[in-house]
Amino acid sequence: MDLRKARRTPLYYPAWIDVSDGSTLRDCMIYDISETGARLTVAGEEQVPDNFTLLLSRNGGTRRICQTTWRSGFNVGIKFLRNSTSVTLEC
Numbered sequence: 001m002d003l004r005k006a007r008r009t010p011l012y013y014p015a016w017i018d019v020s021d022g023s024t025l026r027d028c029m030i031y032d033i034s035e036t037g038a039r040l041t042v043a044g045e046e047q048v049p050d051n052f053t054l055l056l057s058r059n060g061g062t063r064r065i066c067q068t069t070w071r072s073g074f075n076v077g078i079k080f081l082r083n084s085t086s087v088t089l090e091c
Helices: none
Strands: 009-018 026-033 037-042 053-054 061-070 077-082
Touching: 009 037
Parallel strands: none
Antiparallel strands: 009 026, 009 053, 026 037, 037 077, 053 061, 061 077
């Protein structure tokens, strides 16, 4: 049974994880997305922190504050915090 609050849209879109500690941005791919969260595939085996900023453009012009909700191998489930505006990405 799917317990998600919003319907997910399949997507394969590059994004970057900013942990706000001055370290290099971490590459990831958005695998699917909704208004409330997303599933990411992360590069390598680096640990994704519990809270971070997801950059939807390399320059950081579009970003979402996120909280990790689950982890499984290279996949990470996140929810968007602070009621940010809806996310619309063109493929």
